[in-house]
Amino acid sequence: MLDVLIAGGGYVGLSLAVSLKKAAPHLDVMVIDGAPEGAWKKDQRASAVASAAERMLDVLGVWDEIAPEAEPIRRMVITDSKAADPVRPVFLTFDGDGGEGRPFAHMVPNTAMVGALRGACSALGVVNRQSTMVESFKSGDHAVAVTLAGGEELEARLLVACDGVRSKLRDAAGIKTVEFDYGQSGIVTTVEHERPHEGTAEEHFLPAGPFATLPLKNNRSSLVWTERTEDAERLVKGDDFLFEEELERRFGHKLGHLKVVGGRRAFPLGLTLARDFVKPRFALAGDAAHGIHPISGQGLNLGFKDVAALAETIVEADRLGLDIGSLAVLERYQSWRRFDTFRMGVTTDVLNRLFSNDITPVRIARDFGLGLVDRLPSLKSFFIRQAAGIAGETDPRLLSGQPI
Template sequence: MSENKTPRETDIVIAGGGLVGLTAALALASGAAGAPFRVVVVDALDPKSVVNAAYDGRNSSIAYSSWRLFEALGIADRLQGREQPINDILVTDGKVREGASPMFLHFAAAEIADETGDAPLGHFVENRHLREALLEAVAACDGIELIAPAKVADVTYAPGHALMTLEDGRTIKADLCVAADGRGSPVREKAGIKTIGWGYDQAGIVTTMVHDRPHEGVAQEYFLPGGPFAVLPMTGNRSSLVWTETKTVAADLMALDDDAFAAEAQDRFGTYLGDCRPDGPRWSYPLSLQLARDYVKPRLALVGDAAHGIHPLAGQGYNLGVRDVAALVDVLVESRKVGLDIGALTVLDRYQRWRRFDSTALAVMTDGLNRLFSNDIGPLRVVRDLGLGLVNQFGPARRLFMRQAAGAVGDLPTLMRG
């Protein structure tokens, strides 16, 4: 128990120092979108542990609009040489060992270059490198204090402030608490905010594959009866494999040795990348959909997975969190400029209205696509293959989907406009 009973006072306290929590801290404290805030971040994990390659084998797809926020905050510069541009996205449907359908959907960055300035559709970054860049930027920002490892014991809310109590007895008094502590968010649960959602009878297997031929910056989304099989370009002749299967099949695949696993993966990869083999450990994660019923309460705002968790087939989970952060920054900066209380519900309601529709719409879309494609029902296969082919042939529809994949549509917050 700490002997110091005086609360540490700040403008905003963030529960959770993961990818979204650190991004939020930098966006709020940097002043890139307006007057900077003083921020304290509390995270349960030791920062040294989360940049280890063995901690998390996942990668993040950073959409074009999210990358513009990275450029505004100086994160992009810290990732130079550690990110892989995504030049094309190819979506196909098929069966194991039978190959892909002749119908496909192809997105090429060059097709919307007049809007993006020849930028790629996005960038693919290993989570450990992204955490390193974020932690470096946080350490260089005077307006951020990172308290880690430390666990949040409780958060109470009063008319004028939120008071966070840590397990060691320290307290932090702030105008606003931001919950960025994941799908199981203790801060959300303590605030009494309920969630809706469901689990899938699916698990996602994640590993890195090394291959003989270059991927040319092409991201592949191959829909198979068990779920999407994504081959996502990494630096060098490496790709991140995000393989969705039923839980039973996923458990069997995780039990295989490297040679047998490589053979199963090659059956789905095909030969376009040459010989493919695992490079490092494998991870498996259960898949589910979850939406918070409320994104805000007085003195509290939810961001990232604390607000919404979606199926990973579109690679948009982190990008949703980045859009939360950028929208929240705009709302808080504008409110402070006119002298409003940044923790007041009337202020936070604007953030909720801005973000709820976008995240719910994307959750519904990914859920629907997963249900449509993760089966081997003949009539559905015909309909979805025709749909892919028709969209691919109709330029305006294809370009609209491309802009959506790049996050370049809708009411974009300041930090995502470039």
């Protein structure tokens, strides 16, 4: 019988497996992933990894492998304007670090992160099965019986669902969600530009939604471009020339000529919050527990916080001889993560509603607020610490760079 069966082979599922095996090598951990073998190598996206998550990946022994591909974000610039405005006034800048001289975040290609975590799983003896998925499961007093696609049956003390925001396992467990569709989609692509970005990330608040440029290696930037869903679909499916023309209107010419070097895709944006994170012998982590708007760039880091809290909960319970799949043990993880997730979900929801409009009184009020933050060092420092995910005394140890 397995100790922990993890459904989902993305960064959340893999980092949970590595965290468990690093801290408790005797645990029998398996990852099940429905994606075909090698599919992860085709992911052209990049993600913002906060300073606290970097510390965690360092403890897990994978950051040294990721670091050569990571581009530090040393400065964040926030503007508020219309796409056609000739001048975009800067209302807020963040220059700071995440402690110990670290940048408050890095941009990391998803392939580099997943590849390093897959390698760590292999080195630690985690079985990582591709091209299959959990079809159904039934929780019992001492184990959860899992049936895979194709009919194979497995038993585990705990099943963890890391199968994304549209989690089928969450639905199968009977866990309800709070959901809201923003009517927006996020266009994701990569551009190459003539001039160096110097580690600067920019977020332009436009009437249709935020347009974020995030620095990558070799004079490239990752874009997260929010548009109304119908406009996003038109842009993604439309002519290359039209796409680049609309892109330049939003990006500007400060970095010279732009060239789209990655595929372009649009992802629907909404708010999804699970009402419960756990059931007997079952837990949610990552996007299966929460899907938020990318306006704050914290989606991935919320997932890593889940991993750090769940791994610490499981390992400490195991050391005390407790049943790691019992509801009494898993409730600690839920209480640790649910409030923080709800707070971040509400925060991103409010920010998106506040900034994704062109109502003049609202624009005046929000620009005044941004300017006020820019002039108050203590408040500015607080937001930098939030962006860096700097751990407090009650946060999981991995986020402070301490082993479990």
